Amino acid sequence: MRLRLRGAELPDKHAAGLRAIDDAVDAAVHRPRELTFSLRPPGGLVESLYGYLEQTMRDTGVTCELRHDLDGDPPDETVVAVYRICQEALMNVRKHAGAGRVAMELTSRDRGVHVRVRDDGVGLTPGAPR
Numbered sequence: 001m002r003l004r005l006r007g008a009e010l011p012d013k014h015a016a017g018l019r020a021i022d023d024a025v026d027a028a029v030h031r032p033r034e035l036t037f038s039l040r041p042p043g044g045l046v047e048s049l050y051g052y053l054e055q056t057m058r059d060t061g062v063t064c065e066l067r068h069d070l071d072g073d074p075p076d077e078t079v080v081a082v083y084r085i086c087q088e089a090l091m092n093v094r095k096h097a098g099a100g101r102v103a104m105e106l107t108s109r110d111r112g113v114h115v116r117v118r119d120d121g122v123g124l125t126p127g128a129p130r
Helices: 002-009 012-039 045-057 076-097
Strands: 063-069 101-109 112-119
Touching (some): 002 012, 045 076, 045 101, 076 101, 076 112
Antiparallel strands (some): 101 112
16 A cells, blocks of 8 residues: 555656556465465365366276265365365375275264275385385
8 A cells, every 4th residue: 555655656657666566566465365265175075075076086087986974064274174185185096096996985073074085096015115
């Protein structure tokens, strides 16, 4: 706001430079907000995970199943954390497991969400290099 007020006081030849600075500051403020919204799931947790499964696993040939027994949608910060955890787990299945089937289960437990992801892929061998 101060930049805009000062810009109105300056001659036109200097005001243009100040407007450019103001635009850069405005973009710097709005970019983190845009990123925050893009990282949030687009709806409720279960609906968002169904959409993510459909979008990211459709061309892999992996059969996906999502089961849930949640008491309701968890708080927003929990939804974001669980959604990100599930995304990462599914990406690992997609990239590394060589699986033909993956099952994800969400249950309410101890005032939180318990997530279980199982697949029929190759798994990890204890002690083997990764």
